[in-house]
Amino acid sequence: MEMPESFRFETNIPLAELTSFRVGGPARFVLRPQSYEEIRQAIEYAASVEMPVTLLGKGTNILAADSGFDGLVIRFDTPLHEPVFDGTKVIACCGTSLTQLSRETVKRGLSGMERLCGIPGTVGGACAMNAGAYGGEIKQILKRIRVLRNGRDEWIDVKDEDLGYRRSAFTFPGTVALEAEFELAQDDGTATETMQSCMEKRRAKQPLELPSAGSTFKRPEGYFAGALIEQCGLKGYSVGGAQVSPKHAGFIVNTGGATENDITALIEHVRAVVKERTGVTLEPEVKRI
Numbered sequence: 001m002e003m004p005e006s007f008r009f010e011t012n013i014p015l016a017e018l019t020s021f022r023v024g025g026p027a028r029f030v031l032r033p034q035s036y037e038e039i040r041q042a043i044e045y046a047a048s049v050e051m052p053v054t055l056l057g058k059g060t061n062i063l064a065a066d067s068g069f070d071g072l073v074i075r076f077d078t079p080l081h082e083p084v085f086d087g088t089k090v091i092a093c094c095g096t097s098l099t100q101l102s103r104e105t106v107k108r109g110l111s112g113m114e115r116l117c118g119i120p121g122t123v124g125g126a127c128a129m130n131a132g133a134y135g136g137e138i139k140q141i142l143k144r145i146r147v148l149r150n151g152r153d154e155w156i157d158v159k160d161e162d163l164g165y166r167r168s169a170f171t172f173p174g175t176v177a178l179e180a181e182f183e184l185a186q187d188d189g190t191a192t193e194t195m196q197s198c199m200e201k202r203r204a205k206q207p208l209e210l211p212s213a214g215s216t217f218k219r220p221e222g223y224f225a226g227a228l229i230e231q232c233g234l235k236g237y238s239v240g241g242a243q244v245s246p247k248h249a250g251f252i253v254n255t256g257g258a259t260e261n262d263i264t265a266l267i268e269h270v271r272a273v274v275k276e277r278t279g280v281t282l283e284p285e286v287k288r289i
C-alpha cells in the first residue's frame with residue numbers, strides 16, 4: 001500500500017493526537033489536504049487500491065479505536081481560503097474553525113452564528129453533524145453546500161430533510177463537504193452579548209479542562225441525557241481512565257490514559273443503568289473510527 005509522492009502525507013500518527021478525546025492508536029497515513037482537488041485525488045487513489053479511507057475535521061466528535069486505522073485519514077481541519085462575505089451571505093471553506101467563523105460574523109455585524117461559537121470543530125464537521133447549541137443550529141442558516149460525492153464536485157441547495165438532530169446527508173463516507181454557504185441576518189445589536197453569554201455557559205457547565213468529545217449521547221426525546229445519568233447516580237462513575245464528568249454528567253471525560261475500551265465499557269454501563277432505571281434508551285452521539 002504505497003501513496004503517490006505528490007501527496008504530502010504523514011505515517012503512523014496516533015489518532016489520540018488528532019482527536020479531542022485523546023484516544024486511539026496509529027493511523028497508517030494522514031493527509032492534510034492543500035486543495036479541494038487533492039481531496040478528490042486522494043479518495044480516488046484510495047478507492048483504486050482498495051485502501052480504507054476516513055475523514056476527520058478537528059476530531060472533536062470522535063472515539064477512535066485503540067487498534068488505530070489501517071488506511072488513509074484525510075484531516076480536513078485547516079481552511080483552504082478565507083471566508084467570502086457578501087451582504088448577509090458568507091461562503092466558508094469546510095476546514096475553517098466554526099468558532100473563528102462565528103466570531104468573525106458577529107464582528108461584521110451579522111447574526112445567526114453567535115450561539116454556535118465555542119463548538120470546537122470545523123465548519124465541515126458542523127454541517128456533517130448539524131451541530132447546534134443554546135437554540136442555534138446549522139440547519140437554520142445553511143443554504144448551499146459544495147460537496148464531493150461519487151467523484152463529482154458540485155454545489156447543491158440544502159433541503160429541509162437533509163438535516164436533522166445531529167445528523168445530515170453530508171457526512172462522510174459518501175460525501176465530503178468542501179464549502180458551505182450560510183445566510184445570516186443583520187445583527188439587531190444583541191449578537192455579541194448572546195455569543196459571550198453562550199461562551200460563559202460553556203465555561204461554567206462543561207468540563208473543558210479535560211479531553212472529551214462533548215456530549216456523549218444524543219438528547220433523548222423529552223429528556224436531557226445528562227440529567228438522566230445524574231439521576232441514576234452515575235456522576236463521577238469511572239472505568240479505567242474514562243469518567244462520567246462530575247461537572248456535567250452528559251460528558252464522558254478522559255482523566256488520563258483512557259483507552260477506547262474504557263470509554264466503550266463506560267458508555268455501555270451508563271446506557272444499561274439508565275435503561276433499567278428510567279426506561280430511556282441513550283444513543284451515542286460520538287462517531288467511531
Ligand SMILES: Cc1cc2nc3c(=O)[nH]c(=O)nc-3n(C[C@H](O)[C@H](O)[C@H](O)COP(=O)(O)OP(=O)(O)OC[C@H]3O[C@@H](n4cnc5c(N)ncnc54)[C@H](O)[C@@H]3O)c2cc1C
Nearest residue numbers: 057058059060061121122124125126131132133172177214
Ligand atoms: C468540549 C466540546 C463541546 C462540544 N459542544 C458541542 C455543542 O454544543 N453542540 C454540538 O453539536 N456539538 C458539540 N461538540 C461536538 C463536536 O464539536 C461537533 O460535533 C463538531 O461539529 C464536530 O466537528 P469536527 O470538525 O471536530 O468533526 P469530526 O469530529 O472530525 O467529525 C465528525 C463527523 O463528521 C464527519 N466530517 C467531518 N468533516 C466533514 C466534512 N468536511 N464533510 C463530510 N463529513 C465530515 C466525520 O467523518 C465524522 O463522521 C462538542 C465537542 C467538545 C469536545
